[in-house]
Amino acid sequence: MIQLVHALKPIRKRMRAQRALSWIMIGLLAGAIIVLLLRGASFMWEFPNVTTWYFVAIISAPLLFGGIAWLLPISDMSVARLADSCGLHARAQTALMLKSSDTPMADLQRQDTLECLNGFNPKAMLPFQVPRFSVIGVLVCALCFSASFLIANPQMQIMHAKTEFQTEMKKQADLVEEGATKLDDAQAQTQDLRKLLGDLAHELRQSTEPKTALSALDDAEREMDQIKKNTSKDTLKALKDAGLSELAQALEAGDSEKAKQLLNQGTEQANSAQSSQSTSSQLSKAAQSASDPSASQQLSDAAQALSSGNLQNALESLQNAALGQSNALAQASALSAMARSAAAQAGAKQAATLNLNGLSISGLASMSAAGNSAGSGSGSGSSSGMESGGGAGLGSTNKDGGYTASTNGTAPLGSNAPKMKVSEYESIYDPTRLGTEGEITNERGQIGEGEISEATIGSGLGSIDESVPYNEVLPEYYESAVEAVQNANLPGYAQNWVDRYFSSLTE
Amino acid sequence: MIPQEQIQSFTSQIDHIRNEIKKEIIGQERVVEQLLTALVAGGNVLLEGVPGLGKTRLVHSLSKVFDLPFSRIQFTPDLMPADITGTNIIVKTDQGNEFRFKEGPLFASIVLADEINRATPKTQSALLEAMQEHAITVAGETHQLGDPYFVLATQNPMEQEGTYPLPEAQLDRFMLKILVDFPSLSELSEIVGLTTTTQTVHAQKVADASTLMTLRGVAMDVPIADAVKNYALNVVLHTHPELEISSDRVKRSVRYGASPRAAQALICTSRVRALMQGRYNVAFEDIQAVAPACLRHRIALSFEGMAQGDTVESIIDDILSTIPRG
Numbered sequence: 001m002i003q004l005v006h007a008l009k010p011i012r013k014r015m016r017a018q019r020a021l022s023w024i025m026i027g028l029l030a031g032a033i034i035v036l037l038l039r040g041a042s043f044m045w046e047f048p049n050v051t052t053w054y055f056v057a058i059i060s061a062p063l064l065f066g067g068i069a070w071l072l073p074i075s076d077m078s079v080a081r082l083a084d085s086c087g088l089h090a091r092a093q094t095a096l097m098l099k100s101s102d103t104p105m106a107d108l109q110r111q112d113t114l115e116c117l118n119g120f121n122p123k124a125m126l127p128f129q130v131p132r133f134s135v136i137g138v139l140v141c142a143l144c145f146s147a148s149f150l151i152a153n154p155q156m157q158i159m160h161a162k163t164e165f166q167t168e169m170k171k172q173a174d175l176v177e178e179g180a181t182k183l184d185d186a187q188a189q190t191q192d193l194r195k196l197l198g199d200l201a202h203e204l205r206q207s208t209e210p211k212t213a214l215s216a217l218d219d220a221e222r223e224m225d226q227i228k229k230n231t232s233k234d235t236l237k238a239l240k241d242a243g244l245s246e247l248a249q250a251l252e253a254g255d256s257e258k259a260k261q262l263l264n265q266g267t268e269q270a271n272s273a274q275s276s277q278s279t280s281s282q283l284s285k286a287a288q289s290a291s292d293p294s295a296s297q298q299l300s301d302a303a304q305a306l307s308s309g310n311l312q313n314a315l316e317s318l319q320n321a322a323l324g325q326s327n328a329l330a331q332a333s334a335l336s337a338m339a340r341s342a343a344a345q346a347g348a349k350q351a352a353t354l355n356l357n358g359l360s361i362s363g364l365a366s367m368s369a370a371g372n373s374a375g376s377g378s379g380s381g382s383s384s385g386m387e388s389g390g391g392a393g394l395g396s397t398n399k400d401g402g403y404t405a406s407t408n409g410t411a412p413l414g415s416n417a418p419k420m421k422v423s424e425y426e427s428i429y430d431p432t433r434l435g436t437e438g439e440i441t442n443e444r445g446q447i448g449e450g451e452i453s454e455a456t457i458g459s460g461l462g463s464i465d466e467s468v469p470y471n472e473v474l475p476e477y478y479e480s481a482v483e484a485v486q487n488a489n490l491p492g493y494a495q496n497w498v499d500r501y502f503s504s505l506t507e
Numbered sequence: 508m509i510p511q512e513q514i515q516s517f518t519s520q521i522d523h524i525r526n527e528i529k530k531e532i533i534g535q536e537r538v539v540e541q542l543l544t545a546l547v548a549g550g551n552v553l554l555e556g557v558p559g560l561g562k563t564r565l566v567h568s569l570s571k572v573f574d575l576p577f578s579r580i581q582f583t584p585d586l587m588p589a590d591i592t593g594t595n596i597i598v599k600t601d602q603g604n605e606f607r608f609k610e611g612p613l614f615a616s617i618v619l620a621d622e623i624n625r626a627t628p629k630t631q632s633a634l635l636e637a638m639q640e641h642a643i644t645v646a647g648e649t650h651q652l653g654d655p656y657f658v659l660a661t662q663n664p665m666e667q668e669g670t671y672p673l674p675e676a677q678l679d680r681f682m683l684k685i686l687v688d689f690p691s692l693s694e695l696s697e698i699v700g701l702t703t704t705t706q707t708v709h710a711q712k713v714a715d716a717s718t719l720m721t722l723r724g725v726a727m728d729v730p731i732a733d734a735v736k737n738y739a740l741n742v743v744l745h746t747h748p749e750l751e752i753s754s755d756r757v758k759r760s761v762r763y764g765a766s767p768r769a770a771q772a773l774i775c776t777s778r779v780r781a782l783m784q785g786r787y788n789v790a791f792e793d794i795q796a797v798a799p800a801c802l803r804h805r806i807a808l809s810f811e812g813m814a815q816g817d818t819v820e821s822i823i824d825d826i827l828s829t830i831p832r833g
Contacts, residue, residue: 081734084790085832089786089788089790089791089792090732090734090735090788090789090790090791091786091788091790093732093733093734093735094730094731094732094735094788094789095788097730097732097733098730101730103508103728104508104509104510104511104514105509105514105725105728105729105730105787106730107511108511108514108515108787109730109787109788112786112787112788113788
């Protein structure tokens with residue numbers, strides 16, 4: 001029996017190898033099918049690192065199948081059966097059956113079998129065969145996989161857009177952190193602002209979609225607003241407590257003239273050695289009583305400026321303190337605004353990419369909705385910029401330039417006869433056409449159909465060869481910009497950003 | 508236990524016998540081999556072929572080689588059972604007249620029953636009793652027939668008029684049905700050359716009854732693997748149209764299938780064949796080689812099968828090729 005088993009060993013080895021090969025091919029087919037399914041799934045859902053999974057599937061499946069095939073035991077009878085199928089004429093099976101028999105016939109049969117097995121060449125008699133169906137299956141899968149690359153994968157575009165967004169946010173986070181290090185260390189708010197900006201940078205790095213980034217920015221701006229409000233509130237309280245209620249009221253009302261007047265009064269009285277010491281000292285007292293470090297610092301600066309006779313600086317310090325403003329806070333706000341702008345742009349780009357591809361799969365829809373809704377996220381703040389920047393003014397309209405609305409196509413007469421212009425207008429901002437008349441007209445319906453309004457346009461302010469002073473056009477631009485963003489139904493954060501931008505220009 | 512030497516000498520002995528028969532019989536190697544197979548396996552044979560193919564000569568040569576008593580019975584419609592079994596005849600003795608049993612031609616070791624289908628069923632059954640029981644009963648007295656006992660019946664496939672075809676139950680008692688084909692040109696030339704001159708070469712005795720029994724003992728000791736045995740049994744089962752496992756063709760074309768005797772015949776004859784091939788075990792190929800001869804007289808075609816021109820041979824081939832091995 002031992003001799004027989006030993007004689008069957010080469011066949012068993014060959015059988016094991018053949019089985020492993022067949023199973024490896026089946027595993028390869030299974031892996032190819034899994035890869036194809038993954039590829040299909042990658043069209044439906046987000047699948048980061050899908051290429052890695054392809055490799056995992058195509059390598060691990062054959063290895064697993066091959067390993068199992070190699071390790072599974074093979075019975076002596078199976079080996080005998082295989083050997084007999086190669087021309088041994090049931091010798092091996094019969095010999096195994098007679099393993100415990102010792103009759104002369106059984107001995108002769110065993111001898112005959114061993115002779116035949118010794119002359120058996122497994123390599124020649126059992127050439128390796130690859131299961132045809134698995135080869136064809138793998139080829140078909142490979143073909144389908146290759147063909148799938150001819151179709152644009154919407155999920156890849158989504159992930160690409162997401163990656164781009166994340167990269168942009170990381171860049172913004174770096175800029176915010178860098179900006180935070182450059183804040184003026186001398187300012188009291190700097191420490192808090194650095195922490196705030198640090199947290200903001202961390203949140204930006206973590207954000208994977210515009211919604212999260214903008215939410216983090218909203219939180220940061222809320223905190224900054226709170227800091228500003230605290231400083232302002234504390235300043236006014238400190239001033240009132242120090243007996244400078246009038247000054248506090250003037251500052252609160254934004255009446256810089258009155259505030260200047262009050263300080264001037266104080267200076268004159270100081271010159272006459274009657275009350276300036278008291279204004280300056282009152283300011284110092286207020287600085288000491290102020291709990292907010294920024295308010296305290298600015299009140300102290302104002303006191304010092306006043307005592308050294310620098311009225312303008314004193315007034316500026318007091319105005320900043322009353323508004324809760326500081327250089328550090330302004331820098332922090334600018335950083336936040338910059339990051340918000342970048343987030344909004346990146347989000348808009350992402351949404352545009354999705355919309356462009358006409359993606360309507362639910363996951364994609366929610367993604368694009370998230371992109372869109374991020375655009376309409378809440379924004380803190382109010383029109384405080386407008387209020388504080390009182391220099392917005394009324395602006396001018398093209399009426400001043402002789403504009404008259406006309407619907408009958410005839411040009412009005414006048415010293416500044418407007419040029420006749422009949423056209424189809426887009427809704428664009430045109431500072432020469434502000435006011436209730438001569439508003440921007442919109443066409444209705446398709447181009448070439450529906451109503452078309454005609455309007456004549458005045459020459460407007462200035463001329464092509466001249467330049468208009470910055471101060472003169474800024475209020476007008478400010479008002480128009482705020483009006484435009486409100487009319488355009490932009491989200492709160494965008495409106496605030498525009499507001500802050502122009503308000504910072506007025507400072 | 509049969510000694511190894513006897514086992515190992517089987518093939519050489521069979522070859523010796525075969526070569527001896529070849530001296531008188533030209534060609535018909537397959538027939539000779541099958542005949543020897545049946546003889547060693549202890550079964551009876553039904554030979555079917557046109558007249559003049561040497562069937563009688565073959566059996567005669569066989570009896571010479573084994574030196575066994577041989578008798579030939581020409582069956583005719585008027586043949587009576589007593590004509591072949593023997594009968595009691597009145598014999599005058601010193602004591603007076605008495606009945607003495609006079610043995611008939613069945614009392615031989617090798618019996619050639621020529622054109623068995625021409626005899627009446629009664630006479631046929633008398634022969635078949637001898638085949639089956641190895642004994643003959645006459646007037647209530649049973650006379651044993653010796654071992655070995657080999658009956659070779661012949662049938663003419665033509666001239667079926669006025670014949671009594673053997674019933675299925677009796678056909679089943681023949682181990683093999685061998686078809687004798689017409690010789691080829693070269694064989695015919697040799698036959699003519701041999702038989703139209705003064706024959707100088709005759710088959711000689713090379714074995715005897717005990718040799719034959721020894722050969723039989725060796726053959727019956729040949730092992731058969733379970734897978735091979737199951738294959739043989741499945742072949743028999745697949746001939747039955749009433750069974751689920753049989754093919755649509757069998758269900759359609761076969762009226763009834765082979766009996767368990769067919770399975771016995773398959774196993775016994777395949778053992779002999781394995782030894783003849785120089786192997787000490789039965790192989791699938793042995794079953795496939797002996798199956799047609801074992802089964803062709805045991806399967807009856809249905810009317811539908813006959814109408815469609817189906818043949819038993821093709822059905823057997825179909826069964827052999829469709830059953831999986833092991």
